[in-house]
């Protein structure tokens with residue numbers, strides 16, 4: 439009996455994820471293809487607009503907000519944080535290649551020595567601790583959120599460039615992929631269910647965006663009060679929507695999820711920090 443359940447759940451995984459042997463590049467192509475087949479008129483480069491690609495009205499509102507973002511002062515706060523030297527005299531810019539320009543699209547990356555996924559937020563905290571400062575909490579929008587709202591603008595236009603090399607990196611990627619495709623909770627939803635299978639359907643009042651492109655534009659300022667959301671805070675919000683207790687923001691499970699999820703956006707341009715409903 440146990441064996442049968444194990445077999446069936448394994449089979450479910452295979453069907454949902456498109457084959458256990460698939461390489462990350464095969465995975466990405468088949469997800470993009472599934473969206474293209476459903477919406478042949480939406481250009482792949484427009485996937486970065488997510489749900490806005492389905493609604494000219496919402497896209498027009500987005501364009502208006504983006505001309506003079508009302509949250510500009512918040513990004514300026516992040517800029518001041520980024521430019522303020524540590525007690526050591528060094529700055530964030532000293533911790534990254536090209537002083538932090540065109541780097542965010544390389545994250546999450548896999549650290550083969552530590553055998554774990556390193557997000558951009560973790561690299562920022564590493565920079566802080568290397569310089570004798572306390573790390574920020576990944577869930578704290580007033581520190582990590584604001585800082586990355588500016589730091590990621592330095593990579594605007596860079597194309598997402600996630601690499602999965604070696605067996606440990608692949609294992610972390612596969613763990614993220616499982617989390618994305620697993621149905622969970624009382625409502626029995628998976629990320630893939632909403633953001634691959636039901637892309638373009640309306641849930642309550644919102645169109646469902648496509649997974650490829652979703653990782654390119656964070657943090658986002660959301661709603662009428664422009665509340666700051668990092669990508670992982672958005673994961674937590676989607677988990678709450680399907681009545682699941684969110685996982686830890688900055689924890690290993692969400693980091694692996696972000697690794698897989700960002701790979702699906704490979705080749706698409708980054709833009710921070712955008713407006714979303």
Ligand code: HEC
Pocket residue numbers: 486487488489618627628629630631632633641644645646647648652653658672673676677679680699714
């Ligand atoms: C029940 C359906 C549902 C499930 C399940 C779900 N989401 Fe969402 N998600 C939404 C809705 C609705 C929105 C807001 C509209 C949009 O952008 O798609 C959203 C938005 C997002 C966004 C922001 C897109 C943008 O451009 O701003 C991301 C990223 C995201 N979801 C990721 C995930 C991940 C990862 C999971 C699994 C942990 C997940 N979602 C599970 C419904 C869902």
